[in-house]
Amino acid sequence: MQVEAIYKQGHLEFVNPIKLKHDHLRLVVLVPDDEIETQSTPYELSPDVLRKAEEMRQRIDAARRAPLSPDEELPEITAKELERIEAFELRAQMRREQGRPV
Numbered sequence: 001m002q003v004e005a006i007y008k009q010g011h012l013e014f015v016n017p018i019k020l021k022h023d024h025l026r027l028v029v030l031v032p033d034d035e036i037e038t039q040s041t042p043y044e045l046s047p048d049v050l051r052k053a054e055e056m057r058q059r060i061d062a063a064r065r066a067p068l069s070p071d072e073e074l075p076e077i078t079a080k081e082l083e084r085i086e087a088f089e090l091r092a093q094m095r096r097e098q099g100r101p102v
Contacts (some may be wrong), residue, residue, distance in 0.1 A: 005029075 004015040012029070077085075092102045
């Protein structure tokens, strides 16, 4: 049901009073764009910082999109790397047993 309300100092007041079944209710409110004050970011970043951030974002996106090397081109796993992989798996197993997120 669509009803009309007026926003007044942090509260919505229905134009035509209605009785709601519950005391606590989640609503969707449409607010005209021109009624919203835009808030500037608390951080005033220089154009140079913004440029560097954009370059970093582009490098990250390119790395995400890059194809993976075929398995046969990957170097062999060293004993130290294998030990670390096993340690991470052991930690994950212990977290699962304790009901904690992995």
